Amino acid sequence: MPIPIRDDPMVDHDPANPQVMSAFYRRLFPYRPFFLWLNQDHVPAKLYTHREFAFTLQGDVYIRYNSFHTSDDFKKEVLRLNPSRFEIGPQYSARPRDRKTLAAGALQPQRRELVFDIDMTDYDEIRTCCSDKKICKRCWGFIAAAVKVLDHALRETFGFKHLLWVYSGRRGIHCWISDQHALDLNDDQRKALVTFLEVIKGSKEQSKKVNVRGAKDDADLHPALKDGLDQLKVDFVKLILRDQDCFRSERGWEALLAILPADRDVIGPLRSKWQSSPTASSEERWADLVDAVKVLRKGNTTLFRKYERAMEDVILQYTYPRIDAEVSKHRNHLLKAPFCVHPGTGRVCVPVDPSLVDEFDPDTVPTVGELLNELDRIPPEHVEGGTKRRAEDYEQTSLKPYVEMFEEHVAAILKDGRGVKRALKEESMDF
């Protein structure tokens, strides 16, 4: 019996297979831009040499406090250990690898990119399409809305320039900020910034999770939140009312009523109306609410204001970024590095352009298997005189646009850094 020959032999590249990961680290991982991104200079500086790397090996062995002199050292170690993923920590006051020879307390975190982590699990109570570890193009809408607001706040309000958004490989997104003054922030300052940005707080047992209007809950929104709200109004209609249809089910609209101020004359009629029309869409229900509140405008202005504010809070509660605050507050928190492979999905943690985040589809992110298959298909090279530059492997795969995006980001950081250095030099010449 003839063996069927496929012209596209799909080899199964399972990320749990050590050889697959080894091939990925050998041929695809972009070491050079990765080094420059962390180091912010061409010569290895403390930002790299005193930086902690933590490796997770196959079989969940966790090795902390690694540090490297050069990018080549790092590459050698990665190839030797062949980790399933690795994380990046702060620049310490000494080399983390030397920690056993140091006096107690001598190893202190000093500088670190400001990082953010948004994870889909925090949206489980409101998303209707998937739950738990799953994610689809539809629930990515929450992440997209969050990224746009957070990106805007970080740039416009806090004045950061060098933001790198990275898909976490499954159901979340990370942000790394490499501005000089972001690196220099101490833990108190990071905490202050996160508290400023953190809007949704409260446990599972608490329905209203947005409390941003002072002690009496009657103040106007802070300008930065108002900015965010204006952006989110559009997403709220598109995402919550239409796509996710959050208030169609009884559980959904009861959750909505629970957040609103408890006034019998407003809530009572709404509840009975919605109970009698179990199939009404979220858009219709929201319109009912808007009408009911509009009536108040003429008679009871105080109550009208109260409901108006509460509706703004609803929009915030359903769409405002739900950040994992602990990750951002402390410099010594470790976060998975960009271009790692997610061990569960095999997808590469690629950079995401925040201006195109709406179009981003996690399902189209290349997996390590696809990339290796692409490499396998490259025809054997014909060496012509040996002068032609041999193309990097990644350039011949679908990883190319992501690496290029990363390189551009790194170039911008380096350019800024050079400017700073030159200014410092000139200053020191004055003496």
Place this chain on the structure above:
Amino acid sequence: MFKPTTRHNIASSSHLPEVKLSKRHSTSGQPSSRWPYRLNFYERPPTLDITLEEFETFAIARLQVLSHIESLSHRSLPYAQLSTAIATYLKQHLPLSSNTARNVDLDAERRKDEIGHWVLRLAFCRSPDLRARFLRSEISLFRHRFETDDVAERAQFLRSLEFDWQLVDETEKSQYAHELRTCMPWGTKDEQFKAESWFKVPWYTVPDLVGARRVFIKAGMAYVPQSLQISLVLQAFGSRLEKALELTAKNLPRLDEDERLFPVIDHLAASFLSGLGASDYRPDGETSGAVVTADMVDDVARKHFPPCMRNLYERLKRDRHLKHFGRLQLGLFLKGIGLPLDEAIIFWRKMYGATMSDDKFNKEYKYNIRHSYGQEGKRANYPPKSCQQILTTNQPGTQDSHGCPFRHFSPENLQNFLISTYPQIDRSSPEMRDIMDSVKTAHYHVACTRVFEVTHGLKKGEGLSKDGESVVHPNKYADRSRELEREKLEAVKAKDEDVSMD
């Protein structure tokens, strides 16, 4: 005369020209050029001559103030109460008057304030922990003074610091008028808005205001209204002091040694670590008059002994024996509450009871009792041990009962001990939680003070005296307890007399 001049200069590495001032005793109310304002950022190390005694006493005065502020801040008092408590304590221990004050030697006050600060810098720069605690207390002290300062003088002082805060001009103010207004307290009137002015600073210099969303932020700059200026000032004060302390720490090993200085500095740091000002117990006239006899000890113990002594006494009753340091701790305490030597001998003889022969007692124990009363050996009259000594010296071994229950008991044992000893304390009561929280954060004296309050029917924060003093000495605990009992008795007596008059 001793001159710490060079040391201070090394420690601070200041490049300012040396201003040498001799001790100045101006009785006029006019401030001198060295201290033109009441507030001080302590940027220029003092280069004047001081005596060794001043070096220590000024530092101790300030240390007492800082420890007091620290223990107050751990008692979560309402702001107004905290502020008055600090004010009364400061007035007593480290007064500092405004330029407008009359009949006050401003220079002497400010000199004391400044020297105290710089000496404590030397004492507290050595470990990150000490630095952080010193910094926090100093900031609280500065904040209190800043808030209570004369408005005009404060403005002058701020001008003298020449901060490079950028003032927001009118065009920018009108451009962001709406945003700036939303960040002001609700119900701000138009005139108030017009009269207000803003400074523009990088947002990370005012993290407290950012975290609370109390300022408008744009492109990394926070717009801080004049009314919230205190945040900026405290931030500047804190960050400068922090840097200076780190610098001092680096330079401390190079400080040329003066064996008279280091013991003082060491002692100061140790006192602060145990949470108290360095002070020996000196019985005051009223209480020492009341003599305690051997028979009375049991009754006094139940009513007035602090937890550490109560524990030792119960142990002694149960085991008919105490190890050496336990005997010493309890014995000196008893001397402090007024047990004379002959009564002490009767007391100890009785306590050992039949477990010990008269011969053995007379040979081995009587001597030690007489010794601790200054009747043997070098005839030193040893003072009763303070909380600081109990906490930091002669740590109890496995067989020992001495020490501080809050520090040397495991949390479970401490709880059991408190419950079985004091009927007022319950395992699940909020008081117990307060006590255990203080223990967890190593504020043993706060925990002990809380026990005092609970067992004497006092409100939280009242402490040993009106200004919320905390327990720093077992004998002070006992004295105050007996004083309270006397007051109560007198009140009852007065009432009885009233009744009989009718």
